[in-house]
Amino acid sequence: MPSAISESNPLPSGRRSCYDDDDCMAEHVQNDPMIINGISSAVSAMLEGIGEDPQREGLLKTPERVAKSLRFLTKGYREDPEELLKKAVFTEAYDEMVLVRDIDLFSMCEHHMLPFFGKAHVAYIPDGKIVGLSKLARVVEVFARRLQVQERLTQQIRDAIQNVLNPKGVAVVIEAKHLCMVMRGVEKINSVTTTSAMSGQFITSQSTRSEFLRLIKP
Ligand SMILES: Nc1nc2c(ncn2[C@@H]2O[C@H](COP(=O)(O)OP(=O)(O)OP(=O)(O)O)[C@@H](O)[C@H]2O)c(=O)[nH]1
Numbered sequence: 018m019p020s021a022i023s024e025s026n027p028l029p030s031g032r033r034s035c036y037d038d039d040d041c042m043a044e045h046v047q048n049d050p051m052i053i054n055g056i057s058s059a060v061s062a063m064l065e066g067i068g069e070d071p072q073r074e075g076l077l078k079t080p081e082r083v084a085k086s087l088r089f090l091t092k093g094y095r096e097d098p099e100e101l102l103k104k105a106v107f108t109e110a111y112d113e114m115v116l117v118r119d120i121d122l123f124s125m126c127e128h129h130m131l132p133f134f135g136k137a138h139v140a141y142i143p144d145g146k147i148v149g150l151s152k153l154a155r156v157v158e159v160f161a162r163r164l165q166v167q168e169r170l171t172q173q174i175r176d177a178i179q180n181v182l183n184p185k186g187v188a189v190v191i192e193a194k195h196l197c198m199v200m201r202g203v204e205k206i207n208s209v210t211t212t213s214a215m216s217g218q219f220i221t222s223q224s225t226r227s228e229f230l231r232l233i234k235p
């Protein structure tokens with residue numbers, strides 16, 4: 018495998034291989050020429066399908082651009098959210114709610130492959146272990162960068178945190194606008210969808226749930 022990269026993209030001597038670097042590695046896998054070519058051919062066919070000429074100047078590089086863009090927008094398939102969380106778990110006695118709110122998210126609905134976007138609020142109540150705060154936002158990112166429905170996205174974030182930290186409870190709320198409902202279909206420009214997924218004390222304790230809902234109010 019490393020030879021494929023060194024043949025097509027040799028590294029200057031002395032530089033570390035991209036195989037030592039997670040981000041660099043991810044970019045190579047994302048832009049694997051075989052996969053990019055496959056998606057590009059499909060995009061050319063789509064351009065013809067809508068009555069365009071893929072050979073006109075402005076569109077010559079469009080299939081490849083779209084392919085790379087799609088690979089980026091779906092990079093979450095090639096990342097493991099639980100491994101990512103495990104990188105920053107610390108022993109700590111703190112046992113109140115931890116909330117990261119207003120985490121921007123961009124995803125694509127699996128029905129139309131059109132964007133939906135908004136924000137996620139993620140909370141948990143530790144039970145002897147805390148996690149690096151950025152990892153909560155990264156978990157949102159991993160699941161969002163796949164074809165999704167908002168409901169599943171919300172539950173997957175909850176489940177990953179629950180599985181890795183085994184906390185006293187997890188709560189996730191997502192508020193998002195779906196372009197498939199805005200720029201086509203029912204065309205409701207201002208509609209916003211809210212979903213929630215909870216576990217543990219966020220289900221069993223009304224006061225914990227209420228505190229969370231009060232804290233995420235705009
Ligand atoms: N539950 C859920 N539905 C979604 C999500 N994203 C898009 N949808 C819906 O998926 C449904 C697909 O319905 P279909 O009737 O098969 O497709 P359609 O004819 O394009 O539907 P319209 O959007 O109503 O024009 C639509 O109601 C979309 O609004 C999501 O995240 N969750």
Ligand SMILES: [Zn+2]
Nearest residue numbers: 126128129197
């Ligand atoms: Zn849709």
